[in-house]
Amino acid sequence: MDHNITLQGLQQYIKDKDHNPERKHVYFQKLIEEVGELSEALRKDSRMQGSAIKGTVEEELYDVLYYVAALANVYDIDLETCMHLKEALNREKYKHKA
Numbered sequence: 321m322d323h324n325i326t327l328q329g330l331q332q333y334i335k336d337k338d339h340n341p342e343r344k345h346v347y348f349q350k351l352i353e354e355v356g357e358l359s360e361a362l363r364k365d366s367r368m369q370g371s372a373i374k375g376t377v378e379e380e381l382y383d384v385l386y387y388v389a390a391l392a393n394v395y396d397i398d399l400e401t402c403m404h405l406k407e408a409l410n411r412e413k414y415k416h417k418a
Contacts, residue, residue, distance in 0.1 A: 327400045334386060335393045344394045351387035358384055 325333070358380035368378040392399050 334389045341394045347390045354383040
């Protein structure tokens, strides 16, 4: 995998190795599980030391991102496009609050 990956590149990488639309509920359950593990890593403030990633905030953030992308792939959603559309909504919504 390229070290300078885009969000679309990440989605394609995950789709190439793990794409099974029949498992959408499993992907969602794994997402919830990983959010729980992220919560624990945050509570413990477990950060990566060198290349030791196991049980860290970094590991759990990637796991959450992985399952978000896997779910997006199941529904053929381009997260990069969604990001731009949502940011435009947020700019409009919060323009008077700044």
